[in-house]
Amino acid sequence: MSEARLDKHAPEAAEQAERQLPFRGGGFEPETRTVISVISILSVIAAWQLATTYGLINPIFLPAPSHVASALHSMLVSGELWMHMSASLSRIGYGWSIGTAAGIAFGMLIGLFSVFRSLGIPLVAAIYPVPKIALLPLLILWLGIGEGSKVATIAASVFFPTVIATFSGVDSVPRNLIRMAQSFNVPLGRIAWNVLLPGALPSLLAGFRISVAASLLVLVAAEMIGAEYGIGALLIAAGNLMQTDRLMAGVVVLSALGLTLGAVISYLERKLLVWR
Amino acid sequence: MELSLNRIVHNFGSLTALSDVSIKVNEGEILALIGPSGCGKSTLLSIAGGILKPTSGEVVVRGSIPDASLNPITYVFQDFALLPWKSVSENVAFALKHHRLSAVEIERRVTNALERTGLKDFARAYPKQLSGGMRQRVGIARALAVSPAILLMDEPLSALDAQTRELLIEDILDLWRRDKPSIVYVTHNFQEALRLANRVCVLSRRPGRIKEIVEIEIPQQDRGRRDVQPRMAELGEHLWSNIRDEAIIADRELADV
Known part of the structure; x- marks a missing residue:
């Protein structure tokens, strides 16, 4: 660099001088540095704790992290947390499974047959943008205020993104692989199971991320509207009694739940997509 | 087994890809289909x-x-068409599993096909771990496993580098000499056609028609001999002069958007 600058002042020397070609960059490659991530999260929590301890924040509006932790602990010890958690987990478990199974089946039909494609895609396009929680009142009329309507609303919120992920995954399977199977007279069922489904799996797993997030959202909303137990019910009850420490504990639980489900999907991606 | 194509016409929309092509594939011969890109040779296959x-x-x-043929007419693909989520042996077995065969028979056919293509040590590898040449060997092994009477090869070597291509030409000739299946070999490379074929069928560019059928009377194993080189060169020049003008026009053509 310094030589290059020298050259500017002495143009006649420039022809002979050797200059190093400057490095111009190797493409942007941002990395995650774990230490920085941990430090930044810890400092946010520390600042929050200090702000409440020194009275900068009114604990009624935002309790200190230590109070949230102790609320979480006491709910854990009393078994109250587990009661809410198990109610929520069973709703999300049933709702997500039903929605996913139906979504994959319908998505495969759209991916395979013109009739279902012509019929299904406009229908999905019309219903997909509707926030599924809007269907809860209707589903309550159909299925009653109990578990059925909540599970059905979650299933509906999972069904549509799964359909879209499945058929676009099937569409992305190279046609040549299907033609190959057909050139060996492989029957349709085996093609669906051995070619289309594995080929659609990357798209399907990406869809699971979306459908898990959607199901969490609808779960909490549905439980806020009418449930005795469940994380959503816990949140609304704590809010009504201004127990913000319990409310925040519920939020922490939801965050942990979302992270765990995300980690499960990442694990599945690593295990099932080794061939990529 | 003989395969005849009778008066084949094929249109893609308003575009005529093949117009009135008739050709017979004789038992046990290698018939090369050559022509410039877009002449419809792959369509014909x-x-x-x-x-x-x-x-x-x-x-x-x-x-x-x-009797042993499970899939008398079997295809080998230009881009190999391997299932990336299946291992080498599973890819070969995929062509067999829907037939009513015992597990032992499937195993026997898979092992045999892998041995013949030099893939025995790669049985558990995944396609992404293999070189291009090895991938196409899997494609050929899969075809061999079903004991074809007629092999249809769609530019099987065009995705490979020159050295690998040379090695695979020898492999293809070896397997042909052993089982004598009929082979229809589509290529745009007239050198490949000269090495492999008993007859070379030259297609004209769109709409594809048979322009000429050239018989190569020298047996495949003698084509490397010094004394036949003048004749081989003559055949090569003849084929090239036949394709050259069409290839120039094909090269300058704009694709439909």
Whole structure:
């Protein structure tokens, strides 16, 4: 660099001088540095704790992290947390499974047959943008205020993104692989199971991320509207009694739940997509 | 077994890809189909393999099907068409599993096909771990496993580098000498055609028609001999002069958007 600058002042020397070609960059490659991530999260929590301890924040509006932790602990010890958690987990478990199974089946039909494609895609396009929680009142009329309507609303919120992920995954399977199977007279069922489904799996797993997030959202909303137990019910009850420490504990639980489900999907991606 | 294509016409929309092509594949011969890109040679092969319906014309098979043949007319793909989520041996077995075979018989056919293509040590590897040449060997092993009477090869070597291509030409000739299947070999490379074929069928560019059928009378194993080189060069020049002008026009053509 310094030589290059020298050259500017002495143009006649420039022809002979050797200059190093400057490095111009190797493409942007941002990395995650774990230490920085941990430090930044810890400092946010520390600042929050200090702000409440020194009275900068009114604990009624935002309790200190230590109070949230102790609320979480006491709910854990009393078994109250587990009661809410198990109610929520069973709703999300049933709702997500039903929605996913139906979504994959319908998505495969759209991916395979013109009739279902012509019929299904406009229908999905019309219903997909509707926030599924809007269907809860209707589903309550159909299925009653109990578990059925909540599970059905979650299933509906999972069904549509799964359909879209499945058929676009099937569409992305190279046609040549299907033609190959057909050139060996492989029957349709085996093609669906051995070619289309594995080929659609990357798209399907990406869809699971979306459908898990959607199901969490609808779960909490549905439980806020009418449930005795469940994380959503816990949140609304704590809010009504201004127990913000319990409310925040519920939020922490939801965050942990979302992270765990995300980690499960990442694990599945690593295990099932080794061939990529 | 003989395969005849009778008066094949194929249109893609308003575009005529093949116009009135008739050709017979004799038992045990290697027939090369050459022509510039876009002349419809791969289309013709797909029609012969029953994975594309021609606009008109018919594909007729004559003669008895060998007893052991599970898939008398078998395709080898340019891009290998391997299932990336299956191992090498699973890819080969995929062509067998829907037939009513015992597990032992499937195992025997898979092992045999892998041995013959030099893939025995790669049975558990995944396609992404293999070189291009090895991937196409898997494609060939899969075809061998079903004991074909007629092999349809769609530019099987065009995705490979020159050295690998050379090695695979020898492998293809070896397997042909052993089982004597009929082979229809589509290529745009007239050198490949000269090495492999008994007859070379030259297609004209769109709409594809048979321009000429050139018979190469020298047996495949003698084509490297010094004394036949003048004749081989003559055949090569003849083929090239036949394709060259068409290739120039094809090269300068704009693709439909």
